[in-house]
Each structure stands twice: as structure tokens, then as C-alpha cells.
Amino acid sequence: MTKRVPVVEKIMSANDRIASQNRAKLDNESIYSLNLMASPGGGKTSLIELTIKNLADRLRLAVIDGDVATSIDADRAASAGAVAVQINTGGECHLDAVMLQSALRQVELDEIDLLIVENVGNLICPASFKLGTHKNVLISSIPEGDDKPYKYPGMYRGVDALVINKIDLLPYVPFDMDYFRRGVEVLNPGLITFPLSCSTQEGLDSWISWVLQQTQSNRII
Amino acid sequence: MHELPITQNILEIALRHAKAANASRIMSINIVIGELASIVDDSIQFYWDIISNDTIAEGAKLNFNRINAEFECKVCGERYKLQGNELVCPDCGSLKIDIVAGKEFFLESIDVE
Numbered sequence: 001m002t003k004r005v006p007v008v009e010k011i012m013s014a015n016d017r018i019a020s021q022n023r024a025k026l027d028n029e030s031i032y033s034l035n036l037m038a039s040p041g042g043g044k045t046s047l048i049e050l051t052i053k054n055l056a057d058r059l060r061l062a063v064i065d066g067d068v069a070t071s072i073d074a075d076r077a078a079s080a081g082a083v084a085v086q087i088n089t090g091g092e093c094h095l096d097a098v099m100l101q102s103a104l105r106q107v108e109l110d111e112i113d114l115l116i117v118e119n120v121g122n123l124i125c126p127a128s129f130k131l132g133t134h135k136n137v138l139i140s141s142i143p144e145g146d147d148k149p150y151k152y153p154g155m156y157r158g159v160d161a162l163v164i165n166k167i168d169l170l171p172y173v174p175f176d177m178d179y180f181r182r183g184v185e186v187l188n189p190g191l192i193t194f195p196l197s198c199s200t201q202e203g204l205d206s207w208i209s210w211v212l213q214q215t216q217s218n219r220i221i
Numbered sequence: 222m223h224e225l226p227i228t229q230n231i232l233e234i235a236l237r238h239a240k241a242a243n244a245s246r247i248m249s250i251n252i253v254i255g256e257l258a259s260i261v262d263d264s265i266q267f268y269w270d271i272i273s274n275d276t277i278a279e280g281a282k283l284n285f286n287r288i289n290a291e292f293e294c295k296v297c298g299e300r301y302k303l304q305g306n307e308l309v310c311p312d313c314g315s316l317k318i319d320i321v322a323g324k325e326f327f328l329e330s331i332d333v334e
Contacts, residue, residue, distance in 0.1 A: 005242045007234065007328045011252070014230050094223055124259055125223040150308070154259050157320075185316050186308040 015129055018097035022132030025104060026115065032218040033115040034211070035131050037155065038139035040121030043165040045073045046198040047139060047207075048116055052080040054208045059113040059215055064103045066095040066120045073118060082116075083107060094125035097132055114215045123152040134218065141165040146176045149183030156187040161194065163207060168197040224261060228268035234328050235278055244333030249282040251332070255325040256290040256303070281331075290323030 063077035074086035196203030294310035
């Protein structure tokens with residue numbers, strides 16, 4: 001005879017459990033961590049390079065790079081002066097907590113203050129997989145268009161900070177900043193935003209100060 | 222696409238609960254998916270047929286209960302569904318809204334023998 005067994009368990013709970021373990025490990029070592037997400041070409045690696053260059057004299061940085069293939073991004077982070085680990089996901093479109101867990105084993109954690117995780121370029125899947133990092137950061141860039149919050153609500157809803165990159169291109173592409181910001185505000189009221197350009201470095205200072213301040217206040221706690 | 226690891230999670234949860242209930246066979250699995258959860262059920266079914274092989278869940282039917290996204294305006298209390306691109310309240314134009322349904326993604330129950 002068939003009987004019904006009530007379950008009511010979140011399907012992502014296995015990933016979420018490992019994510020909590022990752023967070024505990026980072027907290028034990030007083031490491032502050034950011035998960036950077038964006039479309040391919042949104043400027044994740046460029047922003048990471050600039051962040052390393054501006055903070056390398058004050059913080060010890062590590063970068064964990066997720067990509068489907070190649071170590072191009074990790075190589076760029078290493079040249080900029082950070083400890084870098086590449087994760088090749090072998091086709092998976094996102095990082096998950098297990099992948100971060102094994103990458104963390106490759107880093108001397110007691111020698112690190114700030115860990116930046118560069119997720120796979122994708123606006124859909126990374127939003128569903130918590131990694132255990134302290135803050136989720138989305139980089140949106142002007143040429144992608146002002147409709148992205150409307151098309152990828154899951155991503156915009158789940159982040160703790162938003163970088164609006166490539167603002168130097170605003171005069172050249174149609175982008176209605178009010179429409180964009182309205183979409184963001186509905187999904188994520190009061191979200192902290194950093195309009196900047198990695199090319200001209202306009203606006204970069206407030207991003208750098210925020211990262212530094214977040215890392216330092218995490219260490220004090 | 223991230224449906225493979227998700228399907229593996231579904232199998233793991235279902236097998237664990239079936240074992241706890243001393244079941245010998247899982248007949249169906251009832252899953253609740255919200256419109257905003259960005260999960261493709263056809264794709265889960267595809268992986269399911271492969272990974273459930275040789276388990277007590279082999280051949281189990283996956284039932285997907287889809288929940289439409291629904292919003293509630295925090296200013297005027299209007300409840301509404303997605304209409305085109307705009308998420309603002311259709312009644313008063315407010316930007317302050319709550320998502321009251323559509324984010325669900327959980328395994329509700331299994332039917333076992």
C-alpha cells in the first residue's frame with residue numbers, strides 16, 4: 001500500500017549546510033570574504049585586479065577564481081599580487097559550496113585577511129548556490145542594458161552590494177539609470193551601490209574604502 | 222544549467238526519508254517550485270531518469286507543483302501577480318513591495334510502499 005511521507009525539506013539544504021561550514025572556517029581564521037558575481041565581461045576580474053592593487057599594502061589577499069576552463073583569471077589576480085587559486089568547474093555554470101570548500105584547502109588561511117571569490121560569469125545559477133561568504137556582490141555593467149534587474153530578479157534580490165561598472169560608457173549607450181535603479185530598489189530596497197569605471201577608475205575609491213572598512217570591522221569582531 | 226546537482230539533492234533527500242520510513246520503493250516525489258526559483262522541471266526529469274537508476278526511487282514519478290509569483294504592496298496592501306517587466310504596485314505605484322509567493326523550492330512529500 002502506498003503511503004505519503006511528509007518531507008518539507010529545502011532542496012538546496014545540502015549545499016547550504018556546507019556553506020555554513022565554509023563560513024565557520026573563514027570566521028575561525030578571521031577572514032572576510034566576498035563572492036563576486038556578474039555576466040561574462042561585466043568586469044569581475046578587472047575590479048579584482050584594481051582591488052588587489054589598491055589594498056595589497058594594507059591587507060593580505062587571496063582570490064579563488066571559478067571558470068568553466070582556463071586559469072586566465074587566476075593568473076591575472078596572481079600578477080596583481082594576490083594568492084590565487086583557480087577552480088575549473090568542468091562545465092558547471094556556477095560555484096557551489098563544495099567547490100569552495102575544496103578550494104579553501106589550497107589556501108594558507110592563517111596568512112589571509114580578505115578572500116575574494118570570483119564566481120562563474122552568469123546571472124542565473126550563482127544566485128541559487130550560497131557559498132558561505134560574508135557578502136554577495138553583483139557587478140552590473142552599463143553596456144548590458146538597464147533592464148537586467150527585471151530579467152534577473154533572483155540575482156538582484158540576493159546580493160548585499162551592487163557595483164555599476166563602466167559608467168564611462170554612459171554617454172555612448174542607451175541606459176536609463178532611473179529605470180535601472182527603480183528595478184533594483186523594488187527587488188532589494190536600500191541596496192548599497194558603487195557606480196564606477198574600472199577603465200577610468202572614477203568612483204573606485206568608495207568601493208575600495210568599503211571593502212577595507214568591511215574587512216577591518218570583521219577582524220575586530 | 223544547474224539542474225544536475227539539484228536533482229542529486231532531490232534523490233538524496235528522498236532516499237533518506239524513504240529509509241527512515243522503512244519503505245521498499247518510492248512511487249512519487251512531490252516538489253514545490255516557485256516561479257522565481259529559476260528551475261527547469263523538464264531538465265530535472267531528464268537527469269532524474271538517469272541518476273535514480275538502481276535505487277529504490279527508480280521509475281518514481283516527479284510531480285511539480287508550480288507556485289506563481291505574487292507580490293504585496295507595503296503601502297496600500299494591494300496583492301498582485303507579475304505583469305510584464307514592471308514590479309511596482311499597479312494600484313498606487315509604490316516601490317515598497319514584499320514577495321509573498323514564488324520563491325519556494327522544496328521537497329514536500331514522497332509516496333512510498
